[in-house]
Amino acid sequence: MRVLTPLAATLALAFALPAATAADLPPRPTVGDIVKASKPGDWRPLDPQNTLYMELPSGRVVIELAPDFVPGTAANIRALARENYFDGLAIIRSQDNYVVQWGDPDEEHPRALKKAAAKVKAEFTVPMAQDKHFVAMPDKDGYAPQVGHSHGFPSARDPKSGRTWLAHCYGMVGVARDNDPDSGNGSQLYVVTGNAPRHLDRNITVAGRVVSGMALLSTLPRGTGPLGFYEKPEQRLQIKSVRLAADVPEAERSKLEVMRTETDTYAKVVDAARNRGGPWTVYSPGYVELCNAPIPVREQK
Protein backbone atom coordinates (compact mmCIF):
# COMPACT_ATOMS: atom_id res chain seq x y z
CA MET A 1 0.00 0.00 0.00
CA ARG A 2 1.30 3.42 -0.88
CA VAL A 3 0.98 5.53 2.20
CA LEU A 4 2.84 8.76 2.83
CA THR A 5 4.71 8.80 6.09
CA PRO A 6 6.90 11.33 7.84
CA LEU A 7 10.59 10.91 7.24
CA ALA A 8 12.81 9.27 9.78
CA ALA A 9 9.98 8.68 12.21
CA THR A 10 11.26 5.25 13.11
CA LEU A 11 14.90 6.01 12.63
CA ALA A 12 16.81 6.58 15.82
CA LEU A 13 19.67 8.84 14.92
CA ALA A 14 23.05 8.11 16.32
CA PHE A 15 23.00 10.56 19.17
CA ALA A 16 20.85 11.36 22.17
CA LEU A 17 17.72 13.37 21.44
CA PRO A 18 15.92 15.78 23.71
CA ALA A 19 12.15 15.58 24.05
CA ALA A 20 10.11 17.16 21.27
CA THR A 21 10.35 20.92 21.30
CA ALA A 22 7.47 23.31 21.73
CA ALA A 23 7.38 23.71 17.95
CA ASP A 24 5.63 20.41 17.30
CA LEU A 25 1.94 20.26 16.42
CA PRO A 26 -0.83 18.45 18.30
CA PRO A 27 -1.18 14.83 17.22
CA ARG A 28 -3.60 14.03 14.40
CA PRO A 29 -4.68 10.71 12.93
CA THR A 30 -2.37 9.53 10.16
CA VAL A 31 -3.39 7.74 6.97
CA GLY A 32 -2.24 4.54 8.66
CA ASP A 33 -4.47 5.19 11.66
CA ILE A 34 -7.49 5.74 9.41
CA VAL A 35 -6.84 2.61 7.36
CA LYS A 36 -6.54 0.65 10.59
CA ALA A 37 -9.87 2.02 11.90
CA SER A 38 -11.72 1.52 8.60
CA LYS A 39 -14.72 -0.80 8.23
CA PRO A 40 -15.14 -3.59 5.66
CA GLY A 41 -17.69 -1.46 3.78
CA ASP A 42 -15.04 1.20 3.17
CA TRP A 43 -13.38 -1.17 0.70
CA ARG A 44 -14.28 -2.78 -2.59
CA PRO A 45 -12.64 -5.75 -4.28
CA LEU A 46 -11.15 -5.28 -7.74
CA ASP A 47 -13.56 -6.20 -10.54
CA PRO A 48 -11.97 -9.11 -12.47
CA GLN A 49 -13.35 -7.68 -15.73
CA ASN A 50 -11.41 -4.47 -15.14
CA THR A 51 -8.21 -5.87 -13.71
CA LEU A 52 -5.09 -6.77 -15.67
CA TYR A 53 -2.19 -8.89 -14.52
CA MET A 54 1.08 -8.11 -16.25
CA GLU A 55 3.41 -10.98 -15.40
CA LEU A 56 7.08 -10.03 -15.46
CA PRO A 57 10.07 -12.24 -14.64
CA SER A 58 10.26 -10.20 -11.41
CA GLY A 59 6.61 -10.63 -10.41
CA ARG A 60 3.07 -9.44 -11.06
CA VAL A 61 1.91 -5.90 -11.80
CA VAL A 62 -1.82 -5.39 -11.15
CA ILE A 63 -3.54 -2.66 -13.16
CA GLU A 64 -7.10 -1.50 -12.56
CA LEU A 65 -8.91 -0.15 -15.63
CA ALA A 66 -11.34 2.77 -15.38
CA PRO A 67 -14.15 1.90 -17.80
CA ASP A 68 -16.26 4.94 -16.87
CA PHE A 69 -13.55 7.11 -18.37
CA VAL A 70 -12.39 4.86 -21.21
CA PRO A 71 -15.13 2.47 -22.32
CA GLY A 72 -13.70 2.01 -25.80
CA THR A 73 -10.08 1.75 -24.75
CA ALA A 74 -10.83 -0.65 -21.90
CA ALA A 75 -12.72 -2.92 -24.31
CA ASN A 76 -9.76 -2.96 -26.68
CA ILE A 77 -7.24 -3.61 -23.90
CA ARG A 78 -9.42 -6.55 -22.78
CA ALA A 79 -9.40 -7.81 -26.37
CA LEU A 80 -5.61 -7.46 -26.58
CA ALA A 81 -5.18 -9.39 -23.32
CA ARG A 82 -7.61 -12.10 -24.51
CA GLU A 83 -5.68 -12.66 -27.72
CA ASN A 84 -2.41 -12.86 -25.71
CA TYR A 85 -1.15 -9.84 -27.61
CA PHE A 86 1.41 -8.76 -25.00
CA ASP A 87 2.93 -12.19 -24.29
CA GLY A 88 6.62 -12.08 -25.15
CA LEU A 89 6.62 -8.35 -25.88
CA ALA A 90 8.69 -6.05 -23.67
CA ILE A 91 9.24 -2.99 -21.56
CA ILE A 92 10.65 -0.67 -24.20
CA ARG A 93 11.22 2.59 -22.34
CA SER A 94 12.17 3.88 -18.90
CA GLN A 95 12.72 7.64 -18.64
CA ASP A 96 13.78 8.98 -15.26
CA ASN A 97 11.16 11.09 -13.48
CA TYR A 98 8.64 10.44 -16.24
CA VAL A 99 7.33 7.12 -17.55
CA VAL A 100 7.96 3.42 -18.17
CA GLN A 101 6.37 2.16 -21.39
CA TRP A 102 5.70 -1.27 -22.85
CA GLY A 103 4.59 -2.85 -26.11
CA ASP A 104 6.03 -4.26 -29.29
CA PRO A 105 9.69 -3.32 -29.77
CA ASP A 106 9.76 -4.60 -33.35
CA GLU A 107 8.68 -1.74 -35.57
CA GLU A 108 9.59 -3.53 -38.79
CA HIS A 109 7.69 -6.74 -38.16
CA PRO A 110 5.05 -5.75 -35.64
CA ARG A 111 2.86 -8.35 -34.02
CA ALA A 112 -0.42 -8.77 -35.89
CA LEU A 113 -3.73 -7.99 -34.20
CA LYS A 114 -6.52 -10.57 -34.18
CA LYS A 115 -9.83 -9.22 -32.89
CA ALA A 116 -8.44 -6.10 -31.21
CA ALA A 117 -8.83 -2.84 -33.12
CA ALA A 118 -5.80 -1.07 -34.59
CA LYS A 119 -7.23 2.33 -33.68
CA VAL A 120 -9.52 3.44 -30.89
CA LYS A 121 -11.19 6.83 -30.73
CA ALA A 122 -9.46 9.20 -28.31
CA GLU A 123 -10.92 9.24 -24.79
CA PHE A 124 -8.87 12.14 -23.45
CA THR A 125 -11.96 13.55 -21.72
CA VAL A 126 -15.53 12.25 -21.33
CA PRO A 127 -18.86 13.86 -20.38
CA MET A 128 -19.10 14.38 -16.61
CA ALA A 129 -22.39 12.43 -16.66
CA GLN A 130 -20.40 9.25 -17.41
CA ASP A 131 -18.77 9.38 -13.99
CA LYS A 132 -21.17 8.78 -11.12
CA HIS A 133 -18.51 8.50 -8.39
CA PHE A 134 -16.77 11.88 -8.35
CA VAL A 135 -16.03 13.48 -5.01
CA ALA A 136 -14.41 16.90 -5.27
CA MET A 137 -11.48 18.07 -3.17
CA PRO A 138 -11.58 21.67 -1.98
CA ASP A 139 -7.85 22.02 -2.72
CA LYS A 140 -7.08 24.38 -5.56
CA ASP A 141 -5.19 23.15 -8.58
CA GLY A 142 -3.47 25.01 -11.40
CA TYR A 143 -4.14 22.30 -13.97
CA ALA A 144 -7.93 22.01 -13.69
CA PRO A 145 -10.95 23.92 -12.38
CA GLN A 146 -11.82 20.99 -10.12
CA VAL A 147 -10.03 17.87 -8.88
CA GLY A 148 -10.99 14.90 -6.78
CA HIS A 149 -11.49 11.16 -6.90
CA SER A 150 -13.73 8.89 -8.94
CA HIS A 151 -14.10 5.26 -7.88
CA GLY A 152 -10.48 4.99 -6.83
CA PHE A 153 -8.89 7.17 -9.49
CA PRO A 154 -7.58 10.73 -9.29
CA SER A 155 -9.64 12.80 -11.71
CA ALA A 156 -10.31 16.37 -12.74
CA ARG A 157 -13.19 18.19 -14.37
CA ASP A 158 -14.26 21.39 -15.99
CA PRO A 159 -17.88 22.12 -15.09
CA LYS A 160 -18.05 24.79 -17.83
CA SER A 161 -17.35 22.33 -20.61
CA GLY A 162 -19.02 19.45 -18.76
CA ARG A 163 -15.96 17.22 -19.31
CA THR A 164 -13.98 15.05 -16.92
CA TRP A 165 -10.70 13.14 -17.23
CA LEU A 166 -8.27 11.01 -15.27
CA ALA A 167 -5.22 12.82 -13.93
CA HIS A 168 -1.57 11.89 -14.61
CA CYS A 169 -0.54 11.00 -11.06
CA TYR A 170 2.21 8.58 -10.08
CA GLY A 171 1.16 5.04 -11.05
CA MET A 172 -1.48 6.09 -13.59
CA VAL A 173 -1.47 4.10 -16.84
CA GLY A 174 -1.92 5.83 -20.19
CA VAL A 175 -2.22 4.90 -23.83
CA ALA A 176 0.79 5.92 -25.93
CA ARG A 177 -0.15 7.51 -29.22
CA ASP A 178 1.34 9.30 -32.18
CA ASN A 179 0.23 12.72 -33.43
CA ASP A 180 -3.19 11.50 -34.50
CA PRO A 181 -5.36 11.67 -31.34
CA ASP A 182 -7.08 8.44 -32.40
CA SER A 183 -3.84 6.52 -32.99
CA GLY A 184 -3.60 4.84 -29.58
CA ASN A 185 -5.26 1.44 -29.22
CA GLY A 186 -3.81 0.25 -25.90
CA SER A 187 -1.14 -1.94 -27.48
CA GLN A 188 1.46 0.47 -26.08
CA LEU A 189 0.88 1.58 -22.52
CA TYR A 190 2.91 3.71 -20.13
CA VAL A 191 2.88 4.28 -16.41
CA VAL A 192 3.87 7.51 -14.64
CA THR A 193 7.04 6.94 -12.56
CA GLY A 194 7.91 10.49 -11.54
CA ASN A 195 6.50 13.85 -10.58
CA ALA A 196 2.94 14.03 -11.91
CA PRO A 197 3.15 15.21 -15.57
CA ARG A 198 -0.25 16.86 -15.39
CA HIS A 199 0.39 18.78 -18.61
CA LEU A 200 -0.39 15.47 -20.34
CA ASP A 201 -3.94 15.59 -18.94
CA ARG A 202 -6.54 16.04 -21.69
CA ASN A 203 -3.88 15.19 -24.29
CA ILE A 204 -3.87 11.44 -24.10
CA THR A 205 -6.13 8.63 -22.95
CA VAL A 206 -5.53 7.55 -19.36
CA ALA A 207 -6.89 4.05 -18.90
CA GLY A 208 -6.25 3.08 -15.29
CA ARG A 209 -3.83 2.74 -12.43
CA VAL A 210 -1.21 0.34 -11.12
CA VAL A 211 -2.59 -0.86 -7.78
CA SER A 212 0.16 -3.37 -6.99
CA GLY A 213 3.69 -4.09 -8.21
CA MET A 214 4.56 -0.49 -9.03
CA ALA A 215 8.16 -0.92 -7.85
CA LEU A 216 8.74 -3.64 -10.46
CA LEU A 217 8.35 -0.89 -13.06
CA SER A 218 9.66 2.21 -11.28
CA THR A 219 13.06 0.68 -10.53
CA LEU A 220 13.82 -0.50 -14.06
CA PRO A 221 17.13 0.80 -15.39
CA ARG A 222 16.61 3.98 -17.36
CA GLY A 223 16.93 3.63 -21.13
CA THR A 224 19.87 5.42 -22.70
CA GLY A 225 18.20 6.34 -25.99
CA PRO A 226 16.19 9.50 -26.62
CA LEU A 227 13.15 9.73 -24.29
CA GLY A 228 14.49 6.80 -22.28
CA PHE A 229 13.91 4.14 -24.92
CA TYR A 230 16.14 1.11 -24.58
CA GLU A 231 18.66 0.95 -27.39
CA LYS A 232 19.54 -2.75 -27.31
CA PRO A 233 17.18 -5.76 -27.24
CA GLU A 234 19.00 -7.25 -24.23
CA GLN A 235 18.18 -4.14 -22.16
CA ARG A 236 14.45 -4.78 -22.47
CA LEU A 237 12.60 -6.75 -19.84
CA GLN A 238 10.35 -9.32 -21.48
CA ILE A 239 6.67 -9.48 -20.57
CA LYS A 240 5.65 -13.06 -19.80
CA SER A 241 1.95 -12.35 -20.24
CA VAL A 242 -0.85 -9.86 -19.71
CA ARG A 243 -4.18 -11.41 -18.69
CA LEU A 244 -7.56 -10.14 -17.65
CA ALA A 245 -8.13 -11.29 -14.05
CA ALA A 246 -11.47 -12.78 -15.15
CA ASP A 247 -9.56 -15.19 -17.42
CA VAL A 248 -7.24 -16.36 -14.63
CA PRO A 249 -8.33 -19.23 -12.36
CA GLU A 250 -9.72 -17.76 -9.16
CA ALA A 251 -7.04 -19.40 -7.03
CA GLU A 252 -4.35 -17.54 -8.96
CA ARG A 253 -5.93 -14.09 -8.69
CA SER A 254 -4.51 -11.33 -6.52
CA LYS A 255 -6.92 -10.70 -3.67
CA LEU A 256 -6.76 -6.94 -3.41
CA GLU A 257 -9.24 -4.33 -2.30
CA VAL A 258 -9.25 -0.59 -2.87
CA MET A 259 -10.61 1.96 -0.46
CA ARG A 260 -13.91 3.37 -1.73
CA THR A 261 -13.18 7.00 -2.49
CA GLU A 262 -16.85 7.97 -1.99
CA THR A 263 -16.73 7.14 1.73
CA ASP A 264 -16.34 9.35 4.79
CA THR A 265 -13.34 7.21 5.63
CA TYR A 266 -11.61 8.21 2.44
CA ALA A 267 -12.42 11.87 3.13
CA LYS A 268 -10.52 11.36 6.38
CA VAL A 269 -7.58 9.86 4.49
CA VAL A 270 -7.38 12.93 2.27
CA ASP A 271 -7.70 15.17 5.30
CA ALA A 272 -4.87 13.32 7.03
CA ALA A 273 -2.68 14.05 4.00
CA ARG A 274 -3.80 17.68 4.08
CA ASN A 275 -3.43 18.36 7.80
CA ARG A 276 -0.53 16.72 9.55
CA GLY A 277 0.39 16.82 13.20
CA GLY A 278 2.35 15.07 15.88
CA PRO A 279 5.77 15.48 17.39
CA TRP A 280 7.72 15.50 14.09
CA THR A 281 5.63 18.15 12.36
CA VAL A 282 6.32 21.86 12.81
CA TYR A 283 4.26 23.11 9.87
CA SER A 284 1.11 21.68 8.30
CA PRO A 285 0.13 23.06 4.89
CA GLY A 286 -3.63 22.52 5.29
CA TYR A 287 -3.55 21.60 1.62
CA VAL A 288 -2.95 18.49 -0.41
CA GLU A 289 -2.15 18.37 -4.08
CA LEU A 290 -4.34 15.84 -5.93
CA CYS A 291 -1.50 13.40 -6.61
CA ASN A 292 -0.30 13.49 -3.00
CA ALA A 293 -3.62 12.10 -1.73
CA PRO A 294 -2.96 8.37 -1.31
CA ILE A 295 -5.54 5.83 -2.50
CA PRO A 296 -5.12 2.87 -0.14
CA VAL A 297 -4.95 -0.66 -1.53
CA ARG A 298 -4.53 -3.74 0.62
CA GLU A 299 -4.85 -7.51 0.66
CA GLN A 300 -8.49 -8.51 0.99
CA LYS A 301 -9.47 -9.30 4.54
Next chain:
Amino acid sequence: MRVLTPLAATLALAFALPAATAADLPPRPTVGDIVKASKPGDWRPLDPQNTLYMELPSGRVVIELAPDFVPGTAANIRALARENYFDGLAIIRSQDNYVVQWGDPDEEHPRALKKAAAKVKAEFTVPMAQDKHFVAMPDKDGYAPQVGHSHGFPSARDPKSGRTWLAHCYGMVGVARDNDPDSGNGSQLYVVTGNAPRHLDRNITVAGRVVSGMALLSTLPRGTGPLGFYEKPEQRLQIKSVRLAADVPEAERSKLEVMRTETDTYAKVVDAARNRGGPWTVYSPGYVELCNAPIPVREQK
Protein backbone atom coordinates in the same frame (compact mmCIF):
# COMPACT_ATOMS: atom_id res chain seq x y z
CA MET B 1 19.72 16.71 -18.71
CA ARG B 2 16.23 16.35 -17.33
CA VAL B 3 13.90 17.77 -19.89
CA LEU B 4 10.22 17.00 -20.17
CA THR B 5 9.19 15.80 -23.57
CA PRO B 6 5.90 14.77 -25.11
CA LEU B 7 5.25 11.07 -25.06
CA ALA B 8 5.81 8.96 -28.09
CA ALA B 9 6.99 11.89 -30.18
CA THR B 10 9.71 9.84 -31.80
CA LEU B 11 7.98 6.53 -31.62
CA ALA B 12 6.51 5.35 -34.88
CA LEU B 13 3.60 3.16 -33.95
CA ALA B 14 3.13 -0.04 -35.81
CA PHE B 15 0.48 1.13 -38.23
CA ALA B 16 0.07 3.84 -40.81
CA LEU B 17 -0.86 7.25 -39.45
CA PRO B 18 -2.85 10.01 -41.10
CA ALA B 19 -1.54 13.56 -40.99
CA ALA B 20 -2.13 15.49 -37.77
CA THR B 21 -5.76 16.37 -37.28
CA ALA B 22 -7.16 19.86 -37.00
CA ALA B 23 -7.06 19.48 -33.22
CA ASP B 24 -3.33 20.06 -32.90
CA LEU B 25 -1.94 23.38 -31.64
CA PRO B 26 0.41 25.78 -33.44
CA PRO B 27 4.07 24.89 -32.91
CA ARG B 28 5.90 26.51 -29.99
CA PRO B 29 9.54 26.33 -28.95
CA THR B 30 10.26 23.35 -26.71
CA VAL B 31 12.64 23.30 -23.75
CA GLY B 32 15.11 21.54 -26.04
CA ASP B 33 14.84 24.32 -28.62
CA ILE B 34 15.51 26.98 -25.99
CA VAL B 35 18.50 25.13 -24.55
CA LYS B 36 19.88 24.80 -28.06
CA ALA B 37 19.47 28.53 -28.74
CA SER B 38 20.89 29.60 -25.35
CA LYS B 39 24.06 31.71 -25.02
CA PRO B 40 27.13 30.88 -22.89
CA GLY B 41 26.12 33.61 -20.41
CA ASP B 42 22.86 31.76 -19.71
CA TRP B 43 24.86 29.11 -17.86
CA ARG B 44 27.05 28.99 -14.77
CA PRO B 45 29.54 26.30 -13.79
CA LEU B 46 29.04 24.48 -10.50
CA ASP B 47 30.97 26.05 -7.62
CA PRO B 48 33.46 23.39 -6.38
CA GLN B 49 32.92 24.60 -2.80
CA ASN B 50 29.22 23.78 -3.08
CA THR B 51 29.39 20.58 -5.09
CA LEU B 52 29.49 17.06 -3.68
CA TYR B 53 30.47 13.89 -5.48
CA MET B 54 28.92 10.76 -4.04
CA GLU B 55 30.83 7.87 -5.60
CA LEU B 56 28.79 4.67 -5.83
CA PRO B 57 29.85 1.34 -7.34
CA SER B 58 27.49 2.26 -10.19
CA GLY B 59 28.92 5.75 -10.81
CA ARG B 60 28.97 9.33 -9.57
CA VAL B 61 26.07 11.33 -8.16
CA VAL B 62 26.65 15.10 -8.27
CA ILE B 63 24.86 17.19 -5.66
CA GLU B 64 24.78 20.99 -5.65
CA LEU B 65 24.44 22.58 -2.22
CA ALA B 66 22.40 25.77 -1.72
CA PRO B 67 24.38 27.79 0.86
CA ASP B 68 22.05 30.81 0.65
CA PHE B 69 19.33 28.64 2.18
CA VAL B 70 21.44 26.44 4.46
CA PRO B 71 24.68 28.18 5.48
CA GLY B 72 25.05 26.13 8.66
CA THR B 73 24.07 22.79 7.17
CA ALA B 74 26.24 23.27 4.07
CA ALA B 75 29.23 24.02 6.29
CA ASN B 76 28.64 20.83 8.26
CA ILE B 77 28.16 18.70 5.14
CA ARG B 78 31.46 20.10 3.82
CA ALA B 79 33.08 19.15 7.15
CA LEU B 80 31.60 15.63 6.96
CA ALA B 81 32.90 15.18 3.41
CA ARG B 82 36.34 16.51 4.42
CA GLU B 83 36.66 14.01 7.26
CA ASN B 84 35.61 11.19 4.88
CA TYR B 85 32.60 10.57 7.07
CA PHE B 86 30.48 8.87 4.39
CA ASP B 87 33.15 6.56 2.97
CA GLY B 88 32.01 2.97 3.39
CA LEU B 89 28.57 3.94 4.72
CA ALA B 90 25.51 2.99 2.68
CA ILE B 91 22.21 3.69 1.04
CA ILE B 92 19.89 2.62 3.83
CA ARG B 93 16.42 3.31 2.44
CA SER B 94 14.48 3.34 -0.83
CA GLN B 95 10.75 3.94 -0.54
CA ASP B 96 8.75 3.88 -3.75
CA ASN B 97 7.37 7.25 -4.84
CA TYR B 98 9.08 9.00 -1.96
CA VAL B 99 12.78 9.06 -1.05
CA VAL B 100 16.14 7.30 -1.12
CA GLN B 101 18.20 7.93 2.03
CA TRP B 102 21.83 7.34 2.98
CA GLY B 103 24.04 7.42 6.04
CA ASP B 104 25.30 5.13 8.77
CA PRO B 105 23.35 1.86 8.95
CA ASP B 106 24.97 0.87 12.25
CA GLU B 107 22.88 2.35 15.03
CA GLU B 108 24.69 0.47 17.79
CA HIS B 109 28.23 1.44 16.86
CA PRO B 110 27.80 4.62 14.88
CA ARG B 111 30.73 6.21 13.14
CA ALA B 112 32.36 8.89 15.26
CA LEU B 113 32.43 12.49 14.14
CA LYS B 114 35.73 14.39 14.03
CA LYS B 115 35.32 18.12 13.35
CA ALA B 116 31.75 17.96 12.05
CA ALA B 117 29.02 18.97 14.50
CA ALA B 118 26.58 16.41 15.88
CA LYS B 119 23.71 18.88 15.68
CA VAL B 120 23.03 21.81 13.39
CA LYS B 121 20.33 24.38 13.97
CA ALA B 122 17.27 23.81 11.78
CA GLU B 123 17.26 25.75 8.50
CA PHE B 124 13.74 24.88 7.41
CA THR B 125 13.16 28.47 6.31
CA VAL B 126 15.45 31.52 6.13
CA PRO B 127 14.84 35.27 5.84
CA MET B 128 13.99 36.25 2.28
CA ALA B 129 16.84 38.77 2.38
CA GLN B 130 19.34 35.88 2.39
CA ASP B 131 18.31 34.90 -1.14
CA LYS B 132 19.26 37.47 -3.79
CA HIS B 133 18.38 35.33 -6.80
CA PHE B 134 14.65 34.64 -6.49
CA VAL B 135 12.52 34.95 -9.61
CA ALA B 136 8.82 34.35 -9.00
CA MET B 137 6.58 32.27 -11.21
CA PRO B 138 3.07 33.61 -11.79
CA ASP B 139 1.67 30.08 -11.44
CA LYS B 140 -0.44 29.58 -8.35
CA ASP B 141 0.48 26.94 -5.82
CA GLY B 142 -1.48 25.44 -2.96
CA TYR B 143 1.58 24.86 -0.80
CA ALA B 144 2.99 28.39 -0.68
CA PRO B 145 1.96 32.01 -1.29
CA GLN B 146 4.72 32.35 -3.88
CA VAL B 147 6.97 29.94 -5.80
CA GLY B 148 9.83 30.33 -8.23
CA HIS B 149 13.52 29.70 -8.65
CA SER B 150 16.60 30.82 -6.76
CA HIS B 151 20.03 30.30 -8.34
CA GLY B 152 19.04 26.96 -9.82
CA PHE B 153 16.79 25.66 -7.06
CA PRO B 154 13.00 25.50 -6.83
CA SER B 155 11.96 27.65 -3.90
CA ALA B 156 8.94 29.16 -2.24
CA ARG B 157 8.30 32.15 0.00
CA ASP B 158 5.81 33.82 2.22
CA PRO B 159 6.14 37.59 1.87
CA LYS B 160 3.99 38.10 5.01
CA SER B 161 6.43 36.26 7.25
CA GLY B 162 9.44 37.30 5.17
CA ARG B 163 10.65 33.68 5.01
CA THR B 164 11.81 31.57 2.08
CA TRP B 165 12.64 27.88 1.70
CA LEU B 166 13.65 25.27 -0.85
CA ALA B 167 10.84 23.12 -2.23
CA HIS B 168 10.68 19.32 -2.14
CA CYS B 169 10.77 18.65 -5.87
CA TYR B 170 12.09 15.50 -7.54
CA GLY B 171 15.87 15.32 -7.04
CA MET B 172 15.99 17.70 -4.08
CA VAL B 173 18.25 16.61 -1.22
CA GLY B 174 17.17 17.00 2.40
CA VAL B 175 18.57 16.43 5.86
CA ALA B 176 16.93 13.55 7.74
CA ARG B 177 16.11 14.39 11.32
CA ASP B 178 14.31 13.03 14.35
CA ASN B 179 11.57 14.88 16.25
CA ASP B 180 13.89 17.58 17.51
CA PRO B 181 14.03 20.17 14.67
CA ASP B 182 17.74 20.71 15.39
CA SER B 183 18.62 16.99 15.29
CA GLY B 184 19.72 16.82 11.65
CA ASN B 185 23.39 17.45 10.92
CA GLY B 186 23.69 16.26 7.32
CA SER B 187 25.11 12.86 8.21
CA GLN B 188 21.87 11.33 6.92
CA LEU B 189 20.59 12.76 3.67
CA TYR B 190 17.66 11.83 1.44
CA VAL B 191 16.68 12.61 -2.12
CA VAL B 192 13.14 12.90 -3.46
CA THR B 193 12.45 10.08 -5.95
CA GLY B 194 8.70 10.44 -6.48
CA ASN B 195 5.86 12.91 -6.71
CA ALA B 196 6.95 16.11 -4.97
CA PRO B 197 6.19 15.66 -1.22
CA ARG B 198 5.65 19.37 -0.76
CA HIS B 199 4.04 18.81 2.65
CA LEU B 200 7.61 18.32 3.90
CA ASP B 201 8.42 21.93 2.97
CA ARG B 202 9.13 24.08 6.05
CA ASN B 203 9.41 20.90 8.14
CA ILE B 204 12.94 19.84 7.37
CA THR B 205 16.15 21.35 6.05
CA VAL B 206 16.56 21.04 2.28
CA ALA B 207 20.23 21.37 1.42
CA GLY B 208 20.52 21.07 -2.35
CA ARG B 209 19.75 19.13 -5.50
CA VAL B 210 21.07 16.18 -7.46
CA VAL B 211 22.22 17.67 -10.75
CA SER B 212 23.64 14.47 -12.26
CA GLY B 213 23.39 10.75 -11.59
CA MET B 214 19.82 10.82 -10.30
CA ALA B 215 18.97 7.50 -11.95
CA LEU B 216 21.67 5.75 -9.90
CA LEU B 217 19.50 6.49 -6.86
CA SER B 218 15.96 6.43 -8.26
CA THR B 219 16.26 2.91 -9.65
CA LEU B 220 17.55 1.30 -6.46
CA PRO B 221 15.46 -1.68 -5.33
CA ARG B 222 12.84 -0.59 -2.82
CA GLY B 223 13.52 -1.57 0.77
CA THR B 224 11.11 -4.09 2.24
CA GLY B 225 11.15 -2.75 5.81
CA PRO B 226 8.86 -0.05 7.18
CA LEU B 227 9.30 3.25 5.29
CA GLY B 228 11.40 1.45 2.67
CA PHE B 229 14.41 0.83 4.92
CA TYR B 230 16.55 -2.12 3.84
CA GLU B 231 16.26 -5.00 6.28
CA LYS B 232 19.48 -6.86 5.50
CA PRO B 233 23.02 -5.51 5.22
CA GLU B 234 23.53 -7.16 1.84
CA GLN B 235 20.60 -5.17 0.40
CA ARG B 236 22.40 -1.88 1.04
CA LEU B 237 24.53 -0.30 -1.65
CA GLN B 238 27.84 0.83 -0.18
CA ILE B 239 29.01 4.40 -0.67
CA LYS B 240 32.61 4.44 -1.90
CA SER B 241 33.12 8.07 -0.90
CA VAL B 242 31.58 11.52 -0.70
CA ARG B 243 33.95 14.39 -1.58
CA LEU B 244 33.66 18.12 -1.98
CA ALA B 245 34.51 18.89 -5.62
CA ALA B 246 37.08 21.44 -4.40
CA ASP B 247 39.01 18.58 -2.78
CA VAL B 248 39.08 16.49 -5.96
CA PRO B 249 41.86 17.06 -8.53
CA GLU B 250 40.54 19.31 -11.26
CA ALA B 251 41.00 16.65 -13.93
CA GLU B 252 38.64 14.33 -12.05
CA ARG B 253 35.85 16.85 -11.58
CA SER B 254 32.55 16.65 -13.44
CA LYS B 255 32.37 19.58 -15.84
CA LEU B 256 28.74 20.55 -15.52
CA GLU B 257 26.92 23.81 -15.91
CA VAL B 258 23.45 24.81 -14.75
CA MET B 259 21.19 27.24 -16.55
CA ARG B 260 21.02 30.56 -14.67
CA THR B 261 17.46 30.79 -13.44
CA GLU B 262 17.63 34.62 -13.34
CA THR B 263 17.94 34.85 -17.14
CA ASP B 264 15.39 35.63 -19.83
CA THR B 265 16.37 32.30 -21.36
CA TYR B 266 15.26 30.45 -18.26
CA ALA B 267 11.98 32.37 -18.26
CA LYS B 268 11.49 30.98 -21.76
CA VAL B 269 12.21 27.45 -20.49
CA VAL B 270 9.51 27.79 -17.84
CA ASP B 271 7.16 29.23 -20.43
CA ALA B 272 7.82 26.29 -22.74
CA ALA B 273 6.80 23.95 -19.92
CA ARG B 274 3.72 26.09 -19.29
CA ASN B 275 2.53 26.53 -22.86
CA ARG B 276 2.98 23.59 -25.17
CA GLY B 277 2.17 23.34 -28.83
CA GLY B 278 2.91 21.41 -31.96
CA PRO B 279 1.29 18.54 -33.80
CA TRP B 280 1.04 16.20 -30.79
CA THR B 281 -0.61 18.65 -28.43
CA VAL B 282 -4.37 19.14 -28.35
CA TYR B 283 -4.58 20.98 -25.02
CA SER B 284 -2.07 23.28 -23.33
CA PRO B 285 -2.68 24.08 -19.67
CA GLY B 286 -1.05 27.54 -19.70
CA TYR B 287 0.23 26.60 -16.26
CA VAL B 288 3.21 24.80 -14.85
CA GLU B 289 3.52 23.41 -11.36
CA LEU B 290 6.79 24.44 -9.69
CA CYS B 291 8.29 20.95 -9.75
CA ASN B 292 7.42 20.43 -13.42
CA ALA B 293 9.60 23.36 -14.51
CA PRO B 294 12.87 21.72 -15.57
CA ILE B 295 16.20 23.24 -14.51
CA PRO B 296 18.58 22.36 -17.34
CA VAL B 297 22.03 20.96 -16.58
CA ARG B 298 24.58 20.01 -19.23
CA GLU B 299 28.23 19.23 -19.81
CA GLN B 300 30.26 22.43 -19.87
CA LYS B 301 30.90 23.68 -23.41
